[in-house]
Amino acid sequence: MAGARMGASVAVVTLHLETIGQMPCNPSIGGIGKGHLVAEIDALGGVQGWAADRTGIHFRLLNASRGPAVWGPRAQCDKDRYATIMRRLLLGTRGIDLIEGEATDLVVGGKAVCGVVLADGRRLKAGAVVLTTGTFLGAVLHTGEDRRAGGRFGERPSIGMGRSWVGAGLELRRFKTGTPPRIHRDSVDFARLEEQVGDERPRGFSWRTTGVRNYTPCWVARTPPQVQAIIEENLERSPLFAGQIEGVGPRYCPSIEDKIVRFPHHKEHTVFVEPETRAGNSIYLNGLSTSLPEDVQVAVVRAVPGLERAQFLRYGYAVEYDVVAPRQVGFDLAAEAVPGLYLAGQLLGTSGYEEAAGLGLMAGINAAASVLGKEGARVDRTEGYIGVLIDDVVTRDHREPYRMFTSRAENRLMLGVDSARERLMVAGVRLGLVPERVFHVEQCRWEARRQAITQLEATQLNPNRETVEMVLGMTGVEVRSPTTWAGILRRQDIDIRRVGDTLSGLAHLAPEDREVVIGRLKYRGYIERQEREQSRLVRLRGVKIPAGFGFRSISGLSREIMEEMERTRPRTLSEAAQLAGMTPAALALVAGRLATRGQGGKP
Amino acid sequence: MVKASSSRLSSVLSGCADTIVAQATANGSGALAIIRFSGPEIQAVAERLCPRLSVARPREAQLVALLGRDGREIDRGVCTPYAAPRSFTGEDMLEAVVHGSPWVVEEVIATSVSLGARRAVPGEFTQRAVANGKMDLVQAEGVNELVRAETRWQARLAREQMHGSLSGRISPLREKITGLRARIEASLDFVDQGVVLSDEELRGALGECIGAVRGLLASFVVGERVREGARVVIVGPPNSGKSTLFNALLARERAIVAPCPGTTRDVLEAGLDMGGVPVVLVDTAGVRSTEDIVEAEGVRRAEAAAAGADLVVLLRSADSPRETVELWGVEKDRILEVISKSDLLEVAPTGEDVMTASCVAEGGLAELREAIERIVLAPLQAHDGNVAINRRHKEALSRAQEHLERSLLAPREVAAEDVREAGEALEELLGLIDTEAVLDAVFASFCLGK
């Protein structure tokens, strides 16, 4: 979509037109780390957050009690409406042709890709091809002993494509993911579940959104100890443990059978009971992802208090699929082995809608830019989570599906959802994906926040009687030595809501911006220290590694790391630092060796 | 011998993965000399240098002839091969014990260089041991300190440190901090999956880490005393017998002694070993007000020396006990008051709890020596004695402490960063991360062949 809006003529090929925008797993967008990605996609002009806002039925800000750097906005969406809106957005974008069919091969002219061949024999010519086969490539679905080819429930896989890539020199790898069963709303005894309401003041993701609201609560259930026994009895019927599945699944999103086996001392596991649509009947059992046989699934679900009468609408299943092993694309997501070919989405070994959207957006932008002869876009890992994501996909070897966490970002404190637009919107404007007028409105808001910070830092509070009483009345804090308002607000024990409405300098801001201002005040000392540190690190990291550098001549390096460096040939120390298995000690050896050669140039 | 270049680490690393050779014993002639080799080409070197040696029998001392470039015998020596990774450096090694003639040693080294080996730079063997994971940086420092140890305590601490006494306390602490960081991160990234780490629990864990860091930091006084020793300054009025005591403690006539006051004009220093700790003993000019500008300068220097002392031995003479010196700015617990020339005392001083000593007659001198020794060794007694951090350790641990303490007060996502930095400070300490500067500083003081 971004490509078309940049002026390219785009053909979107999919196996099933009606499944565009389909969320095969939990219809929820955002979360911690993932919410950061959505905010950044939105700032660059992507539509995921907007679609989530328009179809959201339950909004919650995770980590709301913490500072803005780790806020994780999350929306439970109406699955059907989300898909509908996404389809409409595609149909409504000038320059996009939607084509149903299976792409089976790449057309290669010379060395570069110049189109695709469809199963029905059609040939599509293109200056650049973006592949996003998701979970479809060579895909196999598993439910218990039952095993069939398919990319998602009820959808066939994509078989031909993989073979042509292996020919093109791309290394593939096998991953696995899974989804829980869906049950009928009327069969749930909600009175026995713990209710979880959405936020009092729900916030949307997008600058396009004016307001969002909650339509439904969600619920929480817990698995009782007997679930452990049920699963243990049937473990040999689990494709995961019977050895049927070879693909590597995500550790942080394990199936219930995985959880039981890996954490036998946990007697209880949480299940979030979430509606899939606003008005429909389907209920998603978040936390019960499984590929056990159907009868076992029924036994497990019905063992959960509140779900004893559960009627199944669909059984859980696991899917195994091919991905392109990491480190075969450049920072623009172009495949290194095949010019003109771009890769994105789950195909790159990530997992999740947000990761897929971030990669899809950037691949689309860069592919279109290459065709249009424009400048593409790149987000550095210090600039945003999209940068962290791409950098990791490009330089690190992950052996399981990759999901975003805030702890992956080195300078997390500067990459909060609150600053996504400040960081990235200017790029969205340059690419023509964000209207300038929106940017100007936003700019005013950023400026107001910045001024508030300056003002609060500057307002002196001296411990005279008048001031002491005023501050005590407003905050409950007693001023004992001269300080500033910023100093008071930095304290951990301040109730923002109490001060926000009355304190000049804050009162004129929107409630959300007040929290941002206070959060940033709290980070300030740390960030200043970090910036000082940064200048030191930048010097080291920028050190270039000459092209013919002999990594093998460095003694003390482990064989793996040596081979890794010979293979990937990092160009700078910072690239070397990010290699899988790289240790600081090994890096020190490389740095030392570089210094010897007298080639450690300053950037 | 090879001189270290301006960037030491650089030269250490300059020919890595090659085979290095160096004399491990001191230069000059001696009964025996040891020549050490380390690197992948040991076998190739040995084939020509000592063809009778069987490298296939590692750790076995073999008496063999060492041959020069012309194939003639240089010497016969006992050679012990070691096979990687079971060696000091973790690489293939060879240790040759030959007769300690400078010519023999130089011939053996020159021959091996012609066979492809390279002369090692100071510290290079130990550096390889660190690089190959045979020991961490703290242990490597222990090796160096043991080589340089001059007193019993220095040797003891160095040996313990080499065997991992200090690393054994830093490593678990580092693991604990790393584990804590992981839990903090999980509590931020997985709240939606019910991962909790309560503020109390976090504070408790941080508190434990801070306690451990403090404990290690407290051992700095031990390390400082053992490594740097103590300055013991003798101060007193003119003619109180300072120089005589100075000489008596040193057991040699170092200072001029004369019956006239104002004999000593300058500050005199001499080193001695007291109870296994190096002590610098200082004699000073007698303190009094004087018109003589040379003597006045001497008095000023005496007072300055007292201010910088770990211990001031303050003398006043038994024949004029009221004549004493007021020391400004020196805390009471750094002063040991002594009445000298106790042989001139007719009656023992009453009501005063002051030591007495005589340098010409029996009585008091041995006790005085013991008293000084006790005070000098006091910091060592206060600790378990097998760890003692040095300045580099102190700097890194202080940094860790600062970060941990800050994290107690910070919002959790900021605390995460501080805890990470605390962990990094310890990693740097153990030599697990970079930095060229750290390594440079540590290896700068190594002997050759170590």
Ligand SMILES: Cc1cc2nc3c(=O)[nH]c(=O)nc-3n(C[C@H](O)[C@H](O)[C@H](O)COP(=O)(O)OP(=O)(O)OC[C@H]3O[C@@H](n4cnc5c(N)ncnc54)[C@H](O)[C@@H]3O)c2cc1C
């Ligand atoms: C069963 C299941 C469980 C999941 N569980 C989780 C989870 O637990 N946690 C999590 O974070 N994420 C999960 N997801 C992942 C999430 O759905 C994906 O990450 C995200 O949708 C990937 O987006 P994508 O655009 O890369 O691919 P997809 O959404 O899979 O879209 C791929 C598209 O490519 C089309 N296509 C494929 N091959 C061809 C071809 N040859 N020719 C033409 N069109 C083709 C398909 O028709 C489809 O439209 C799960 C997905 C599935 C299917």
Ligand SMILES: Nc1nc2c(ncn2[C@@H]2O[C@H](COP(=O)(O)OP(=O)(O)OP(=O)(O)O)[C@@H](O)[C@H]2O)c(=O)[nH]1
């Ligand atoms: N009887 C006796 N005489 C001592 C003793 N110690 C020193 N003397 C004498 O006291 C005189 C002064 O001794 P020094 O050691 O030179 O005294 P000092 O304190 O160094 O004097 P200045 O350097 O002039 O300040 C000499 O004649 C010594 O022999 C002692 O223990 N007993």
Ligand SMILES: [Mg+2]
């Ligand atoms: Mg004297």
